[in-house]
Amino acid sequence: MERRLSKKIKLGNIYIGGDSKITVQSMTNTDSSDFDATYRQIRELENCGCDIVRLTVPDMDAVKTVARLKESDINIPIVADIHFDYKMAIEAAYAGADKIRINPGNIGGEDRVKAVVDACVLKNIPIRIGVNSGSLEKSILDKYGRPSGEALAESAIYHASLLEKFDFTDIILAVKSSRVGDMIRANRILAEKTEYPLHLGVTEAGTVHKGVIKSAAGIGGLLLDGIGDTIRVSLTAHPTEEIREGKAILSAIGINEEKGINIISCPTCGRTKIDIISIANEFEKRASELSVDRKIDVAIMGCVVNGPGEARECDIGIAGGVGEAVLFKKGKVIRKIDESRIIDELIEEIKKL
Ligand code: SF4
Structure with missing residues:
Protein backbone atom coordinates (compact mmCIF):
# COMPACT_ATOMS: atom_id res chain seq x y z
CA MET A 1 0.00 0.00 0.00
CA ILE A 253 -4.55 -4.66 8.32
CA GLY A 254 -0.84 -5.29 8.73
CA ILE A 255 0.17 -1.84 9.98
CA ASN A 256 2.52 -1.31 12.94
CA GLU A 257 2.60 -5.00 13.58
CA GLU A 258 3.84 -5.37 17.06
CA LYS A 259 5.73 -8.06 18.85
CA GLY A 260 3.43 -10.70 20.19
CA ILE A 261 1.28 -13.69 19.42
CA ASN A 262 -1.00 -13.30 16.42
CA ILE A 263 -3.67 -16.01 16.45
CA ILE A 264 -5.06 -17.33 13.20
CA SER A 265 -7.94 -19.67 13.97
CA CYS A 266 -10.29 -21.39 11.59
CA PRO A 267 -14.02 -20.70 11.64
CA THR A 268 -14.71 -24.43 12.34
CA CYS A 269 -16.96 -26.56 10.18
CA GLY A 270 -18.39 -30.08 10.01
CA ARG A 271 -14.88 -31.53 9.95
CA THR A 272 -14.01 -30.12 13.40
CA LYS A 273 -13.86 -32.93 15.98
CA ILE A 274 -12.31 -31.11 18.95
CA ASP A 275 -13.50 -28.01 20.77
CA ILE A 276 -11.57 -25.48 18.69
CA ILE A 277 -13.63 -22.52 19.92
CA SER A 278 -12.72 -23.15 23.59
CA ILE A 279 -9.13 -23.98 22.69
CA ALA A 280 -8.69 -20.76 20.71
CA ASN A 281 -10.23 -18.63 23.46
CA GLU A 282 -8.24 -20.28 26.24
CA PHE A 283 -5.04 -20.09 24.21
CA GLU A 284 -5.63 -16.38 23.57
CA LYS A 285 -5.81 -15.79 27.34
CA ARG A 286 -2.68 -17.82 28.09
CA ALA A 287 -0.77 -16.34 25.15
CA SER A 288 -1.42 -12.78 26.33
CA GLU A 289 0.86 -13.56 29.30
CA LEU A 290 3.74 -14.74 27.09
CA SER A 291 6.58 -12.37 26.50
CA VAL A 292 7.98 -12.76 22.98
CA ASP A 293 10.48 -10.59 21.20
CA ARG A 294 8.91 -10.76 17.76
CA LYS A 295 5.59 -11.36 16.08
CA ILE A 296 4.66 -15.06 16.08
CA ASP A 297 1.74 -16.30 14.00
CA VAL A 298 0.01 -19.21 15.70
CA ALA A 299 -2.64 -21.27 13.95
CA ILE A 300 -5.48 -23.02 15.75
CA MET A 301 -7.12 -25.13 13.06
CA GLY A 302 -9.95 -27.61 13.19
CA CYS A 303 -8.74 -30.46 11.04
CA VAL A 304 -5.63 -32.14 9.69
CA VAL A 305 -7.07 -32.32 6.20
CA ASN A 306 -6.99 -28.60 5.53
CA GLY A 307 -5.56 -27.01 8.68
CA PRO A 308 -1.79 -27.12 8.16
CA GLY A 309 -2.17 -26.18 4.50
CA GLU A 310 -4.52 -23.30 5.20
CA ALA A 311 -2.11 -22.01 7.85
CA ARG A 312 1.09 -22.60 5.86
CA GLU A 313 2.36 -19.08 6.56
CA CYS A 314 2.10 -19.48 10.34
CA ASP A 315 5.14 -20.09 12.51
CA ILE A 316 3.47 -22.84 14.48
CA GLY A 317 0.03 -24.31 15.01
CA ILE A 318 -2.20 -27.22 15.80
CA ALA A 319 -4.78 -29.00 13.70
CA GLY A 320 -7.47 -31.07 15.37
CA GLY A 321 -8.15 -34.78 14.88
CA VAL A 322 -10.37 -37.02 17.03
CA GLY A 323 -9.38 -36.57 20.69
CA GLU A 324 -6.00 -35.25 19.60
CA ALA A 325 -4.28 -32.70 17.42
CA VAL A 326 -1.15 -32.51 15.34
CA LEU A 327 1.45 -29.89 15.98
CA PHE A 328 2.81 -28.27 12.84
CA LYS A 329 5.45 -25.71 11.99
CA LYS A 330 5.36 -23.72 8.74
CA GLY A 331 2.73 -26.10 7.37
CA LYS A 332 4.72 -29.31 8.17
CA VAL A 333 3.33 -31.79 10.70
CA ILE A 334 5.75 -32.43 13.60
CA ARG A 335 3.89 -34.71 16.07
CA LYS A 336 0.61 -35.61 17.73
CA ILE A 337 -0.68 -34.13 20.99
CA ASP A 338 -3.48 -35.43 23.23
CA GLU A 339 -6.50 -33.08 23.27
CA SER A 340 -6.04 -32.34 27.01
CA ARG A 341 -2.44 -31.16 26.43
CA ILE A 342 -2.90 -28.99 23.35
CA ILE A 343 -2.59 -25.57 24.98
CA ASP A 344 0.24 -26.51 27.36
CA GLU A 345 2.34 -28.07 24.61
CA LEU A 346 1.69 -25.26 22.19
CA ILE A 347 2.84 -22.73 24.79
CA GLU A 348 5.98 -24.81 25.49
CA GLU A 349 6.80 -25.00 21.78
CA ILE A 350 6.32 -21.25 21.36
CA LYS A 351 8.77 -20.60 24.20
CA LYS A 352 11.35 -22.69 22.29
CA LEU A 353 10.96 -20.76 19.02
S1 SF4 B 1 -9.39 -26.04 9.05
FE1 SF4 B 1 -10.63 -27.87 8.78
S2 SF4 B 1 -12.12 -27.72 10.43
FE2 SF4 B 1 -11.30 -25.68 10.20
S3 SF4 B 1 -12.69 -24.70 8.76
FE3 SF4 B 1 -10.99 -25.51 7.57
S4 SF4 B 1 -11.75 -27.51 6.91
FE4 SF4 B 1 -13.08 -26.89 8.60
Whole structure:
Protein backbone atom coordinates (compact mmCIF):
# COMPACT_ATOMS: atom_id res chain seq x y z
CA MET A 1 0.00 0.00 0.00
CA GLU A 2 1.34 3.43 -0.90
CA ARG A 3 0.85 5.91 1.89
CA ARG A 4 -0.31 9.46 1.19
CA LEU A 5 2.60 11.71 1.99
CA SER A 6 1.31 14.27 4.45
CA LYS A 7 3.17 17.05 6.21
CA LYS A 8 5.26 15.73 9.10
CA ILE A 9 4.41 17.54 12.31
CA LYS A 10 6.20 17.36 15.65
CA LEU A 11 4.10 16.63 18.66
CA GLY A 12 6.00 16.46 21.94
CA ASN A 13 8.57 13.70 21.51
CA ILE A 14 6.87 12.09 18.48
CA TYR A 15 5.71 13.01 14.98
CA ILE A 16 2.40 12.80 13.18
CA GLY A 17 2.29 12.47 9.42
CA GLY A 18 4.94 12.02 6.76
CA ASP A 19 6.64 8.68 7.20
CA SER A 20 6.09 8.51 10.95
CA LYS A 21 4.27 5.56 12.44
CA ILE A 22 0.50 5.62 12.60
CA THR A 23 -0.31 6.52 16.19
CA VAL A 24 -3.23 5.40 18.33
CA GLN A 25 -4.83 7.88 20.67
CA SER A 26 -7.56 8.22 23.21
CA MET A 27 -9.17 10.78 25.47
CA THR A 28 -9.46 10.71 29.24
CA ASN A 29 -12.94 10.58 30.77
CA THR A 30 -11.93 11.74 34.24
CA ASP A 31 -12.71 15.20 35.56
CA SER A 32 -9.77 17.21 34.18
CA SER A 33 -9.67 19.31 37.35
CA ASP A 34 -8.93 16.12 39.31
CA PHE A 35 -5.21 15.73 38.73
CA ASP A 36 -4.79 12.41 40.55
CA ALA A 37 -7.58 10.64 38.68
CA THR A 38 -6.48 12.07 35.32
CA TYR A 39 -2.84 11.19 35.95
CA ARG A 40 -3.78 7.61 36.93
CA GLN A 41 -5.87 7.14 33.83
CA ILE A 42 -3.14 8.49 31.55
CA ARG A 43 -0.66 6.09 33.15
CA GLU A 44 -3.05 3.24 32.44
CA LEU A 45 -3.38 4.41 28.85
CA GLU A 46 0.39 4.74 28.49
CA ASN A 47 0.86 1.22 29.86
CA CYS A 48 -1.46 -0.28 27.30
CA GLY A 49 0.30 1.42 24.38
CA CYS A 50 -1.48 4.75 23.95
CA ASP A 51 0.67 7.09 21.82
CA ILE A 52 -1.16 10.39 22.40
CA VAL A 53 -3.72 11.40 25.02
CA ARG A 54 -6.26 14.21 24.96
CA LEU A 55 -8.12 15.78 27.83
CA THR A 56 -10.82 18.38 27.89
CA VAL A 57 -9.66 21.76 29.18
CA PRO A 58 -12.73 23.82 30.05
CA ASP A 59 -11.31 25.92 32.90
CA MET A 60 -8.19 27.02 34.77
CA ASP A 61 -8.30 23.97 37.06
CA ALA A 62 -7.90 21.80 34.00
CA VAL A 63 -5.06 24.04 32.78
CA LYS A 64 -3.32 23.38 36.09
CA THR A 65 -3.73 19.65 35.50
CA VAL A 66 -2.04 20.05 32.11
CA ALA A 67 0.87 21.86 33.76
CA ARG A 68 1.23 19.18 36.45
CA LEU A 69 0.99 16.36 33.91
CA LYS A 70 3.80 17.94 31.95
CA GLU A 71 5.93 18.03 35.10
CA SER A 72 5.08 14.41 35.90
CA ASP A 73 6.61 11.21 34.51
CA ILE A 74 3.99 10.97 31.74
CA ASN A 75 5.87 10.54 28.49
CA ILE A 76 3.20 10.63 25.83
CA PRO A 77 2.09 13.94 24.28
CA ILE A 78 -0.77 15.70 26.05
CA VAL A 79 -3.42 17.35 23.89
CA ALA A 80 -5.70 20.05 25.28
CA ASP A 81 -9.21 19.85 23.91
CA ILE A 82 -10.76 23.33 23.80
CA HIS A 83 -14.28 24.33 22.92
CA PHE A 84 -14.96 27.97 22.13
CA ASP A 85 -12.82 29.63 24.84
CA TYR A 86 -9.72 30.92 23.08
CA LYS A 87 -8.24 32.03 26.41
CA MET A 88 -8.17 28.42 27.58
CA ALA A 89 -6.29 27.50 24.41
CA ILE A 90 -3.65 30.12 25.16
CA GLU A 91 -3.42 29.10 28.80
CA ALA A 92 -3.12 25.42 27.86
CA ALA A 93 -0.33 26.25 25.40
CA TYR A 94 1.58 28.11 28.09
CA ALA A 95 0.90 25.29 30.56
CA GLY A 96 2.87 22.99 28.25
CA ALA A 97 0.21 21.19 26.20
CA ASP A 98 1.81 19.44 23.24
CA LYS A 99 -1.09 20.19 20.93
CA ILE A 100 -4.29 22.21 21.04
CA ARG A 101 -7.51 20.92 19.57
CA ILE A 102 -9.67 23.88 18.65
CA ASN A 103 -11.81 24.96 15.74
CA PRO A 104 -10.73 28.53 14.94
CA GLY A 105 -14.09 29.34 13.35
CA ASN A 106 -15.78 28.88 16.71
CA ILE A 107 -13.74 31.19 18.90
CA GLY A 108 -14.72 34.66 17.73
CA GLY A 109 -12.89 37.17 15.54
CA GLU A 110 -9.56 37.09 13.78
CA ASP A 111 -7.80 38.77 16.70
CA ARG A 112 -8.62 35.75 18.86
CA VAL A 113 -7.45 33.32 16.21
CA LYS A 114 -4.23 35.30 15.96
CA ALA A 115 -3.76 35.24 19.72
CA VAL A 116 -4.06 31.42 19.73
CA VAL A 117 -1.73 31.12 16.74
CA ASP A 118 0.83 33.39 18.44
CA ALA A 119 0.79 31.22 21.57
CA CYS A 120 1.19 28.02 19.53
CA VAL A 121 4.03 29.50 17.46
CA LEU A 122 5.79 30.66 20.59
CA LYS A 123 5.42 27.24 22.22
CA ASN A 124 6.08 25.45 18.91
CA ILE A 125 2.99 23.26 19.11
CA PRO A 126 0.48 22.23 16.44
CA ILE A 127 -3.27 22.72 16.31
CA ARG A 128 -5.77 19.99 15.50
CA ILE A 129 -8.97 21.04 13.87
CA GLY A 130 -11.74 18.59 14.70
CA VAL A 131 -14.91 18.77 12.64
CA ASN A 132 -17.81 16.56 13.70
CA SER A 133 -21.05 15.86 11.87
CA GLY A 134 -22.96 17.15 14.91
CA SER A 135 -21.36 20.58 15.00
CA LEU A 136 -21.12 21.82 11.42
CA GLU A 137 -21.51 25.53 10.62
CA LYS A 138 -25.07 26.42 9.67
CA SER A 139 -24.01 27.93 6.33
CA ILE A 140 -22.30 24.67 5.28
CA LEU A 141 -25.23 22.58 6.49
CA ASP A 142 -27.62 24.78 4.51
CA LYS A 143 -25.44 24.42 1.42
CA TYR A 144 -25.25 20.61 1.54
CA GLY A 145 -28.53 19.85 3.29
CA ARG A 146 -26.89 17.39 5.70
CA PRO A 147 -23.46 16.69 7.22
CA SER A 148 -22.20 14.86 4.16
CA GLY A 149 -18.56 14.02 3.48
CA GLU A 150 -18.31 17.08 1.23
CA ALA A 151 -19.74 19.30 3.98
CA LEU A 152 -17.34 17.95 6.61
CA ALA A 153 -14.33 18.42 4.35
CA GLU A 154 -15.38 21.96 3.41
CA SER A 155 -15.72 22.88 7.07
CA ALA A 156 -12.24 21.53 7.90
CA ILE A 157 -10.72 23.45 4.98
CA TYR A 158 -12.52 26.61 6.13
CA HIS A 159 -11.17 26.29 9.70
CA ALA A 160 -7.67 25.61 8.39
CA SER A 161 -7.83 28.71 6.17
CA LEU A 162 -8.35 30.87 9.26
CA LEU A 163 -5.01 29.63 10.62
CA GLU A 164 -3.29 29.84 7.24
CA LYS A 165 -4.14 33.56 7.14
CA PHE A 166 -1.51 33.91 9.85
CA ASP A 167 0.90 31.56 8.06
CA PHE A 168 0.23 28.81 10.56
CA THR A 169 0.37 25.39 8.92
CA ASP A 170 1.26 23.00 11.74
CA ILE A 171 -2.24 21.66 11.43
CA ILE A 172 -3.76 18.21 11.83
CA LEU A 173 -7.25 17.70 10.45
CA ALA A 174 -9.99 15.42 11.76
CA VAL A 175 -13.36 15.01 10.11
CA LYS A 176 -15.60 12.62 11.97
CA SER A 177 -19.09 11.36 11.45
CA SER A 178 -21.06 8.56 13.01
CA ARG A 179 -21.80 7.51 9.44
CA VAL A 180 -18.88 5.52 8.13
CA GLY A 181 -19.50 6.45 4.49
CA ASP A 182 -19.48 10.19 5.21
CA MET A 183 -16.31 9.95 7.28
CA ILE A 184 -14.56 8.03 4.50
CA ARG A 185 -15.71 10.48 1.83
CA ALA A 186 -14.64 13.51 3.88
CA ASN A 187 -11.16 12.11 4.47
CA ARG A 188 -10.72 11.18 0.82
CA ILE A 189 -11.51 14.77 -0.16
CA LEU A 190 -9.05 16.17 2.39
CA ALA A 191 -6.39 13.70 1.31
CA GLU A 192 -6.68 15.08 -2.20
CA LYS A 193 -7.03 18.75 -1.40
CA THR A 194 -4.61 19.26 1.48
CA GLU A 195 -1.22 18.09 2.69
CA TYR A 196 -2.15 18.08 6.36
CA PRO A 197 -1.92 14.89 8.41
CA LEU A 198 -5.29 13.28 9.02
CA HIS A 199 -6.61 12.05 12.34
CA LEU A 200 -9.14 9.31 11.58
CA GLY A 201 -12.13 8.34 13.63
CA VAL A 202 -15.78 7.41 13.50
CA THR A 203 -17.47 9.52 16.11
CA GLU A 204 -20.14 8.29 18.51
CA ALA A 205 -19.37 4.86 17.14
CA GLY A 206 -21.20 3.12 19.98
CA THR A 207 -20.47 0.37 22.45
CA VAL A 208 -17.49 -1.89 21.94
CA HIS A 209 -18.97 -4.42 19.54
CA LYS A 210 -20.68 -2.04 17.11
CA GLY A 211 -18.11 0.69 17.61
CA VAL A 212 -15.22 -1.54 16.69
CA ILE A 213 -16.96 -2.76 13.56
CA LYS A 214 -17.72 0.79 12.41
CA SER A 215 -14.20 1.96 13.25
CA ALA A 216 -12.58 -1.00 11.55
CA ALA A 217 -14.60 -0.31 8.42
CA GLY A 218 -13.99 3.46 8.39
CA ILE A 219 -10.48 3.74 9.75
CA GLY A 220 -9.27 0.47 8.29
CA GLY A 221 -10.73 1.20 4.86
CA LEU A 222 -8.93 4.54 4.64
CA LEU A 223 -5.64 3.24 6.00
CA LEU A 224 -5.63 0.46 3.44
CA ASP A 225 -5.74 3.18 0.80
CA GLY A 226 -2.78 4.91 2.44
CA ILE A 227 -4.90 7.67 4.01
CA GLY A 228 -4.54 8.56 7.69
CA ASP A 229 -1.76 9.37 10.13
CA THR A 230 -3.24 8.91 13.59
CA ILE A 231 -6.39 7.18 14.78
CA ARG A 232 -8.90 7.20 17.58
CA VAL A 233 -11.44 4.45 18.02
CA SER A 234 -14.26 6.25 19.86
CA LEU A 235 -16.10 3.79 22.07
CA THR A 236 -18.62 4.00 24.85
CA ALA A 237 -16.14 2.16 27.03
CA HIS A 238 -13.07 2.71 29.19
CA PRO A 239 -10.43 4.66 27.21
CA THR A 240 -7.93 1.77 27.45
CA GLU A 241 -10.41 -0.26 25.41
CA GLU A 242 -10.05 2.32 22.61
CA ILE A 243 -6.31 1.75 22.55
CA ARG A 244 -6.59 -2.04 22.52
CA GLU A 245 -9.09 -1.96 19.68
CA GLY A 246 -7.16 0.70 17.77
CA LYS A 247 -4.04 -1.41 17.89
CA ALA A 248 -6.05 -4.48 16.89
CA ILE A 249 -7.39 -2.65 13.83
CA LEU A 250 -3.87 -1.61 12.79
CA SER A 251 -2.57 -5.10 13.33
CA ALA A 252 -5.49 -6.65 11.41
CA ILE A 253 -4.55 -4.66 8.32
CA GLY A 254 -0.84 -5.29 8.73
CA ILE A 255 0.17 -1.84 9.98
CA ASN A 256 2.52 -1.31 12.94
CA GLU A 257 2.60 -5.00 13.58
CA GLU A 258 3.84 -5.37 17.06
CA LYS A 259 5.73 -8.06 18.85
CA GLY A 260 3.43 -10.70 20.19
CA ILE A 261 1.28 -13.69 19.42
CA ASN A 262 -1.00 -13.30 16.42
CA ILE A 263 -3.67 -16.01 16.45
CA ILE A 264 -5.06 -17.33 13.20
CA SER A 265 -7.94 -19.67 13.97
CA CYS A 266 -10.29 -21.39 11.59
CA PRO A 267 -14.02 -20.70 11.64
CA THR A 268 -14.71 -24.43 12.34
CA CYS A 269 -16.96 -26.56 10.18
CA GLY A 270 -18.39 -30.08 10.01
CA ARG A 271 -14.88 -31.53 9.95
CA THR A 272 -14.01 -30.12 13.40
CA LYS A 273 -13.86 -32.93 15.98
CA ILE A 274 -12.31 -31.11 18.95
CA ASP A 275 -13.50 -28.01 20.77
CA ILE A 276 -11.57 -25.48 18.69
CA ILE A 277 -13.63 -22.52 19.92
CA SER A 278 -12.72 -23.15 23.59
CA ILE A 279 -9.13 -23.98 22.69
CA ALA A 280 -8.69 -20.76 20.71
CA ASN A 281 -10.23 -18.63 23.46
CA GLU A 282 -8.24 -20.28 26.24
CA PHE A 283 -5.04 -20.09 24.21
CA GLU A 284 -5.63 -16.38 23.57
CA LYS A 285 -5.81 -15.79 27.34
CA ARG A 286 -2.68 -17.82 28.09
CA ALA A 287 -0.77 -16.34 25.15
CA SER A 288 -1.42 -12.78 26.33
CA GLU A 289 0.86 -13.56 29.30
CA LEU A 290 3.74 -14.74 27.09
CA SER A 291 6.58 -12.37 26.50
CA VAL A 292 7.98 -12.76 22.98
CA ASP A 293 10.48 -10.59 21.20
CA ARG A 294 8.91 -10.76 17.76
CA LYS A 295 5.59 -11.36 16.08
CA ILE A 296 4.66 -15.06 16.08
CA ASP A 297 1.74 -16.30 14.00
CA VAL A 298 0.01 -19.21 15.70
CA ALA A 299 -2.64 -21.27 13.95
CA ILE A 300 -5.48 -23.02 15.75
CA MET A 301 -7.12 -25.13 13.06
CA GLY A 302 -9.95 -27.61 13.19
CA CYS A 303 -8.74 -30.46 11.04
CA VAL A 304 -5.63 -32.14 9.69
CA VAL A 305 -7.07 -32.32 6.20
CA ASN A 306 -6.99 -28.60 5.53
CA GLY A 307 -5.56 -27.01 8.68
CA PRO A 308 -1.79 -27.12 8.16
CA GLY A 309 -2.17 -26.18 4.50
CA GLU A 310 -4.52 -23.30 5.20
CA ALA A 311 -2.11 -22.01 7.85
CA ARG A 312 1.09 -22.60 5.86
CA GLU A 313 2.36 -19.08 6.56
CA CYS A 314 2.10 -19.48 10.34
CA ASP A 315 5.14 -20.09 12.51
CA ILE A 316 3.47 -22.84 14.48
CA GLY A 317 0.03 -24.31 15.01
CA ILE A 318 -2.20 -27.22 15.80
CA ALA A 319 -4.78 -29.00 13.70
CA GLY A 320 -7.47 -31.07 15.37
CA GLY A 321 -8.15 -34.78 14.88
CA VAL A 322 -10.37 -37.02 17.03
CA GLY A 323 -9.38 -36.57 20.69
CA GLU A 324 -6.00 -35.25 19.60
CA ALA A 325 -4.28 -32.70 17.42
CA VAL A 326 -1.15 -32.51 15.34
CA LEU A 327 1.45 -29.89 15.98
CA PHE A 328 2.81 -28.27 12.84
CA LYS A 329 5.45 -25.71 11.99
CA LYS A 330 5.36 -23.72 8.74
CA GLY A 331 2.73 -26.10 7.37
CA LYS A 332 4.72 -29.31 8.17
CA VAL A 333 3.33 -31.79 10.70
CA ILE A 334 5.75 -32.43 13.60
CA ARG A 335 3.89 -34.71 16.07
CA LYS A 336 0.61 -35.61 17.73
CA ILE A 337 -0.68 -34.13 20.99
CA ASP A 338 -3.48 -35.43 23.23
CA GLU A 339 -6.50 -33.08 23.27
CA SER A 340 -6.04 -32.34 27.01
CA ARG A 341 -2.44 -31.16 26.43
CA ILE A 342 -2.90 -28.99 23.35
CA ILE A 343 -2.59 -25.57 24.98
CA ASP A 344 0.24 -26.51 27.36
CA GLU A 345 2.34 -28.07 24.61
CA LEU A 346 1.69 -25.26 22.19
CA ILE A 347 2.84 -22.73 24.79
CA GLU A 348 5.98 -24.81 25.49
CA GLU A 349 6.80 -25.00 21.78
CA ILE A 350 6.32 -21.25 21.36
CA LYS A 351 8.77 -20.60 24.20
CA LYS A 352 11.35 -22.69 22.29
CA LEU A 353 10.96 -20.76 19.02
S1 SF4 B 1 -9.39 -26.04 9.05
FE1 SF4 B 1 -10.63 -27.87 8.78
S2 SF4 B 1 -12.12 -27.72 10.43
FE2 SF4 B 1 -11.30 -25.68 10.20
S3 SF4 B 1 -12.69 -24.70 8.76
FE3 SF4 B 1 -10.99 -25.51 7.57
S4 SF4 B 1 -11.75 -27.51 6.91
FE4 SF4 B 1 -13.08 -26.89 8.60
